[in-house]
Amino acid sequence: MTSASAPPVPAEPAPGRGPGGGRGPARDVAGLGVGRALGFIAPALLLIGAFLIFPALWTIYIGITNYRLTGVEAVSPSMVGLSNYTRALNDALFHNALWLTLLFVLGSAIIGQNVLGFTLAWILRRARPAVRRTVEALTLLAWILPSTVVAYLWVAFYDRDGGTLNSLLGTPGTAWLIDHPMLCLVVFNTWRGTAFSMMLYSSALQAVPPSQLESARMVGASGWQTLRDVVFPHIRGHVLTNTLLISLWTANDFSPFLLTKGGPNHASETVPVYIYNVALQGGELGYSSAISFLLLLANLLVSLVYLRLLRRRS
Structure with missing residues (x-):
């Protein structure tokens, strides 16, 4: 007595082959x-x-x-080749704008927002929930307010006649935006942009094992030693990411124009403000476009340096 054999099971086509077994386009997982x-x-x-x-x-x-x-x-514009770029590289006002932009980024982003954002995140991690939520809400409010509103508030704060800062310091008649324009811009941008650094570092600090922090406290490590040997090794990647983002944002920020318009006498004219003045006030769109492209190249260079540092860390 012979038993009926089971029907043969058709072999599934190999990956990258069509239903007939021939070479054909492979379908994606979703089948789209x-x-x-x-x-x-x-x-x-x-x-x-x-x-x-x-x-x-x-x-x-x-x-x-x-x-x-x-x-x-x-x-009917005509081609001038690289003369706009040659002019920019020999332009004293462009050199001045580059230097002021570097000071603006270094003071308000790399130092100001980084340090203040991490300090707030470090202090608030053990604060009461109500205190933490209040500080976070106020910091976020400064970040999400429209630039024109924030600029108006800070112009009133720095005002020479009846300004809040002069009332607090007892220095009536001091024209802060004229006498110390870059210092005013650094303080303004640090105050406004700290929220992002605070939120990023608050999230990063949650990755630090509490057991290591407790061990450092038990062996008598100081606060700086704890930060250096326990906290920073865990959040080094977050520090690099935060520094890159806030540096690029600050280098391309147009808010300084709302406070000083680049004055007095180009003393606060960062590169974005200089591009605006050349393009719309001077009418030289070709020259301003060349400067914009140079700023784009600078941003790409900074990004490549960041990626190299991040790869070296990995």
């Missing part, structure tokens, strides 16, 4: 296919192309022309 997947991301690609890629390419193009806001060059 290339066409449908491109259809889903097409709107995002169109927006990126329209608002990021095209303006960048257009800026590069007019940076090698003598394009102006008004006049004959506004209708």
Whole structure:
């Protein structure tokens, strides 16, 4: 008596092969296919192309022309090659703007926001929930308020006649925005941008094992030793990420224009403000576009240095 044999089970096609076993396009896990997947991301690609890629390419193009806001060059600009870049590299006002931007980034971002943000996060980790929520809310409020509103508040704070700062210090008649413009901008930007650093460091400190902090306390380590030997090794990557982001944001920040407009006598004219003054007040769109491209290259260079440091840490 013979038993009926089980029907053969068809072999599954090898990865990368079609149902017939021949070489064909492999289906993705969701089963969408290339066409449908491109259809889903097409709107995002169109927006990126329209608002990021095209303006960048257009800026590069007019940076090698003598394009102006008004006049004959506004209708028919001519190619000037790299003369705009040569002019920028020999422009004393551009050098001044670079130096002021470096001071602005170093003082308000790398030192100011980093230190104040970490200090607040370190202190608030053991504060009462009500105190922590109140401080976080006030800090976030300074960050999310519109730039024009914040600038108006700080102009009133620094005002020479009846300003809050002069009333607190008892120095009536001191024109802070004229006598110390960069110091005022550093304090202003530190106050406004600390919220991001505080939130990032608050999240990073949760990754520090409490057992290590307790061990450091039991062996008598000082506060600085605890930070250096226990806390910072765990949050070094967060420090690099935070420093990169706030440095790029600060280097491209236009808020200083709302307080000082680059004055007095170019004493607070950072690169974004200088680009604005050259483009819209001077009408030299070609030259300002060349400076914008140089600023873009500087941002890319800083990003590459950050990625190299992060890779070395890994």
